[in-house]
Amino acid sequence: MVPLSWYLIFAAALFSIGLFGVLVRRNAVAILLGVELMLNAVNINLVAFWRYSEAFAMAGQVFAVIVFAVAAAEVSVGLALVISVYRRRNTVVADELDMLKW
Amino acid sequence: MTAQQIIFLIVALYTLGSALMVVTTRNLVHAALWLVSTLFGVAVAYALLNANFIAVVQVVVYIGAIAILFIFAVMLTRKDMRDAGPQMNSNWWAGALVAVLVFGGLTSLLSGWSGFQNTAAALPSGFDAISLLGESLTSPEAFVLPFEVASVLLLAALVGAVYVAFNKK
Numbered sequence: 001m002v003p004l005s006w007y008l009i010f011a012a013a014l015f016s017i018g019l020f021g022v023l024v025r026r027n028a029v030a031i032l033l034g035v036e037l038m039l040n041a042v043n044i045n046l047v048a049f050w051r052y053s054e055a056f057a058m059a060g061q062v063f064a065v066i067v068f069a070v071a072a073a074e075v076s077v078g079l080a081l082v083i084s085v086y087r088r089r090n091t092v093v094a095d096e097l098d099m100l101k102w
Numbered sequence: 103m104t105a106q107q108i109i110f111l112i113v114a115l116y117t118l119g120s121a122l123m124v125v126t127t128r129n130l131v132h133a134a135l136w137l138v139s140t141l142f143g144v145a146v147a148y149a150l151l152n153a154n155f156i157a158v159v160q161v162v163v164y165i166g167a168i169a170i171l172f173i174f175a176v177m178l179t180r181k182d183m184r185d186a187g188p189q190m191n192s193n194w195w196a197g198a199l200v201a202v203l204v205f206g207g208l209t210s211l212l213s214g215w216s217g218f219q220n221t222a223a224a225l226p227s228g229f230d231a232i233s234l235l236g237e238s239l240t241s242p243e244a245f246v247l248p249f250e251v252a253s254v255l256l257l258a259a260l261v262g263a264v265y266v267a268f269n270k271k
C-alpha cells in the first residue's frame with residue numbers, strides 16, 4: 001500500500017510547478033494554466049486525506065467537489081477578462097498591462 | 103515494492119513531467135494539451151485513492167470543460183501561430199528559487215507531522231462513497247451550506263463572465 005507521504009510529496013511537487021508557472025510566465029493565459037495546476041495539487045491533498053483517515057467522514061471529497069466549482073468559476077471569469085483585455089489593448093502579456101502602475 | 107506502489111510512481115512521474123511541460127513549453131496550444139495530460143494523470147491518482155466519483159468528475163469537468171475553455175482562449179487571443187519574444191520574464195530564476203523553496207518547506211514541514219507515514223485502512227465491504235457524498239452535500243447537518251454557496255458563486259461567475267467578455271459594439 002502506498003503511504004500517505006507519497007501523495008503529499010506528489011501534491012507538493014505539483015503545487016510548486018504550478019507556482020513556478022504563475023511566477024515566471026509572461027502570457028496571462030499561461031499564468032491561469034499554472035493556477036489550475038495548483039488547484040489540482042490541493043485537490044489531491046484533500047482526497048488523500050479523506051482516504052487515509054476515517055472513510056465515513058466525507059469532508060475531503062465534499063471540498064474537492066467545491067474546489068471543482070471554484071476552479072470552473074475562476075477560469076471562466078479569468079479567461080473572460082483576458083479576452084476583454086486582448087480586445088482593448090491587443091496584448092495578453094502581463095508585463096504590458098501596466099495601466100495601474102505609477 | 104508492491105504493484106500499487108509501482109503504478110503510483112509511474113502515474114506521479116507522468117503527471118509531474120506533463121506539468122513541467124505545461125509551464126515551460128513555448129507554444130500555448132501545446133501547453134493547454136499538456137494540461138489535459140496532467141489532468142488525466144491526476145484523475146488516475148484519484149482512482150488509485152478509491153475516489154471513483156471524483157475521478158469521473160475530474161475527466162468531465164476539468165478535461166471536458168476547463169481545458170477546452172483554455173484552448174478556445176488561446177486561439178482567441180493569439181495574433182499568429184508562434185508567440186513573439188521570450189515566454190518567461192527576466193526573473194525566472196527567482197521564480198524557480200521560490201518554487202524550490204516552497205517545495206522544500208512543505209516537505210520538511212509535513213515530514214515533521216506524526217501521521218506522515220500513515221497507510222490507508224481497507225475500505226469496509228459494501229462501502230458506497232457516492233451515496234455518502236450525496237448525503238453529505240444535501241444534509242443540513244453536513245455540507246449543504248458550502249454547497250449552496252458554491253452554486254451561487256457559479257451563477258455569479260456565469261453572469262460576470264458574460265458581462266466582462268461581452269462586446270458592447
